[in-house]
Amino acid sequence: MPHFYFHTENGxxxxxxxxxxxxxxxxxxxEAVTVLGEILRYRGAAFWETxxxxxxxxDADGRTVVSVTARASDAAPEGWTLQETGE
Amino acid sequence: MTTVSPPSRITTLVEKLSLRDQVAPDEIxxxxxxxxxxxxxxxxxxxxxxxxxxxxxxxxxSGFSARYSSLADGARQITxxxxxxxxxxLHSLLMKQMDHGVVALTDCVVAxxxxxxxxxxxxxxxxxxxxxxxxxIIDAAxxxxxxxxxxxxxxxxxxxxxxxxxxxxxxxxxxxxxxTFHMPLTQTVLSDALGLSTVHVNRLIAELxxxxxxxxxxxxxxxxxxxxxxxxxxFDPTYLRLHSQPV
Numbered sequence: 001m002p003h004f005y006f007h008t009e010n011g012x013x014x015x016x017x018x019x020x021x022x023x024x025x026x027x028x029x030x031e032a033v034t035v036l037g038e039i040l041r042y043r044g045a046a047f048w049e050t051x052x053x054x055x056x057x058x059d060a061d062g063r064t065v066v067s068v069t070a071r072a073s074d075a076a077p078e079g080w081t082l083q084e085t086g087e
Numbered sequence: 088m089t090t091v092s093p094p095s096r097i098t099t100l101v102e103k104l105s106l107r108d109q110v111a112p113d114e115i116x117x118x119x120x121x122x123x124x125x126x127x128x129x130x131x132x133x134x135x136x137x138x139x140x141x142x143x144x145x146x147x148x149s150g151f152s153a154r155y156s157s158l159a160d161g162a163r164q165i166t167x168x169x170x171x172x173x174x175x176x177l178h179s180l181l182m183k184q185m186d187h188g189v190v191a192l193t194d195c196v197v198a199x200x201x202x203x204x205x206x207x208x209x210x211x212x213x214x215x216x217x218x219x220x221x222x223x224i225i226d227a228a229x230x231x232x233x234x235x236x237x238x239x240x241x242x243x244x245x246x247x248x249x250x251x252x253x254x255x256x257x258x259x260x261x262x263x264x265x266x267t268f269h270m271p272l273t274q275t276v277l278s279d280a281l282g283l284s285t286v287h288v289n290r291l292i293a294e295l296x297x298x299x300x301x302x303x304x305x306x307x308x309x310x311x312x313x314x315x316x317x318x319x320x321x322f323d324p325t326y327l328r329l330h331s332q333p334v
Contacts, residue, residue: 006286014290018274035286042242055286 003060004028006035011050025065028057032068040070048072096122096148096198099172099260104218106259108334114215121208122146122198128191134175137188141179143199147171150195151272153280156187165280167229168192168253168272172260178223180205193271217334228326237282240321245281246291247320250301254310255324266313271306 005019022028032055040053047053051072057065097118104110125148128134134145134152152169166187169175175189180202209216232252236245257268274292278285295301300316302309310316 006284008286008290014293016286016289018285018289020285031284035284038284038287039242039290 004031004065005058006032007056007058008035008039009054009056010052019060029066029068032057032066036068036070096125096146099148099262100146100174102260103172104222106329106331107221108214108218108331110215110218114212114218117208117212117215121200121204123201125196125198128195128197130191130194132191133188134191134195134197135179135185135189137185139185140183141176141185141202143201144177144180144205145175145189146198146200147173147175148196148198151192151270152189152195153192153276154187154189155279163279164282165276166233167226168249168280170253170256170260171262174200174219174222177219178226192276214334221328221334225326225328228328232326242281242283242287242291243294244319244321245283246277246288246295247300247316248322249277249280250295250308250310251317251320251322251324252327254308255322255327255329259327259329266311267307267309269306270308 001021001023002025003019004022005016007016008014020031022031036053036055039055040047043053047070052069054067054069056067059065097115100118101110101115123143128150130150134147135141137155137157147169149171152173152175153165154167154169154175155163155165157163169189175197176185179185229252232248236248240248253270254263254268257263262268272280274285274288278288281288283291292303295316296303298315300310300312300319302311316322
């Protein structure tokens with residue numbers, strides 16, 4: 001099974017030196033989202049200090065496989081408008 | 088480094104029980120009589136298998152073990168950590184079938200107490216029986232604290248609570264070296280105990296270090312700032328019942 005490392009970054013990078021064996025990249029994608037969600041659950045107001053939190057997944061050779069980022073902003077995401085609800 | 092001389096079979100158990108109430112000499116003898124000779128269990132091996140029907144309960148003499156339940160997808164949740172002096176499945180005397188397993192997290196030394204002998208002990212030593220009953224009640228109290236931590240504490244508070252609990256339980260049986268204790272548990276084990284991902288546990292350990300609360304050099308943990316650590320954990324040791332009061 002391939003080995004993946006899950007580094008976290010919010011201005012303060014915590015390297016994952018242990019990593020874990022997962023069947024494939026799909027499983028690594030799933031794990032990255034789980035980890036991000038789990039950490040954000042407890043961040044609360046502190047999340048706004050850096051307003052961004054990333055999980056970066058690298059493989060055994062140190063190459064980035066995927067990354068997932070949550071961002072906070074006072075503005076809506078680009079291009080977003082509130083749609084009228086209606087029939 | 089802590090050097091712990093090889094414990095006799097019941098030293099830590101008697102030490103722990105004595106914190107709660109006086110243990111009479113004949114009760115100590117009765118505990119000795121109930122135990123089979125010590126045996127070694129390798130790290131990673133089951134001491135008690137899930138769903139098994141044990142005919143004896145097991146006393147942990149040295150090492151660390153964990154109660155756990157397995158899920159269908161291979162995941163594991165640890166529901167309590169055991170330290171030396173713990174009767175790891177005393178309740179199997181009455182429960183008969185195990186609803187969970189107990190795994191050795193390090194090389195362990197254990198001794199079995201055959202159920203027939205334990206039944207005999209309960210018939211002859213009501214006070215000692217109450218002390219052992221109290222020990223299973225405290226197991227339940229530990230589970231309650233873990234449930235509260237799992238459901239309602241922050242990640243940092245949860246990890247801090249576990250560190251406070253282990254330090255307190257190990258110190259109670261003299262297995263600390265000042266503010267330092269030996270906790271040879273991998274991040275995977277911590278992650279299974281906290282119900283958090285190893286990545287998150289990694290971050291939380293880094294946070295405890297950065298805040299100057301602990302010096303965490305696996306397998307040693309040194310508590311640098313107990314008052315603040317206990318405050319973050321909201322640690323109240325009442326549930327461990329480490330005060331002396333007749334039972």
